[in-house]
Amino acid sequence: MSDLYAGTDLFSEFDRLQRQMASMFGGFPSSIRSGRFGAFPQINIGSTDESVEIVAFAPGVDPKSLDVSIDKGLLSISGERVAAQPQSTGDDMRTYAQERFVGSFRRVIELPEHADPDKVTARYTNGCLTVSIGKREASKPRAITVQ
Template identity: 50%
Template sequence: MYRTLFPRDVFAELDRLQREMQEVFETGPSIRGVGRGGFPAVNIGSTPQSLELYAFAPGLDPSSIDVHLERGVLTIAGERAAGLPAQDEKASVHINERFAGRFRRVVSLPEDDVNPSGVTAEYRDGVLHVSVKRRQAPQPRRITIQ
């Protein structure tokens, strides 16, 4: 019936607040990428043969996207045009929820596990698919005695 000024479990609320603040300020490059809610949204997975990255970036010209791999750090950068009406006194924008401007996503990969010469990138239907082949592990072999 009556609400108290403070929640019953103050420490649980402080813990929740701390987790939310850490998510907001989490910007270090890692397998999870840079920040939350960045553009383009990415999914990252792996197979025994490769690491697979899918970046969801509809409406981009593939030539405006730069994919770069150096020392185990994969970078996807580019720019998306605003696509708004020309700025004049008769045109106005009521809602603008689409991301426009320069973007950059950085993902740290295990450097000793990836093959820099085995990287492919393909853009189709608004999805950028980057495949990074893994290095082949040395296979055991039988040595014949002469």
């Protein structure tokens, strides 16, 4: 028998290593905008010359249950996703695995300094909440004429 397998279960060692790596990096996001693994809703953040664009992927959420607010440079998105009704209405159904998130949620995103909280629009289409935040005039790129 090889020394590699002597006295250890290889899969247990991989599991232990994965837990150690997750705990090592889980508490220290790589950037301000990084979220924890499995956070709901997942988000994309981008920028144009005119605005900061945030897309939150929230399928199955009633748009009326969403609350979007900005306070002290933080964008907060909160709401609730209810459980989908199962096809079977019998009382004999038992759930063995559930991968879809159900319940209340809240995501808070730190906005860049050039975001203008007075210029915000939000729309929900096809399970995606898009929040557009205009940039302050002083921070927009402008062409300078050389004389």
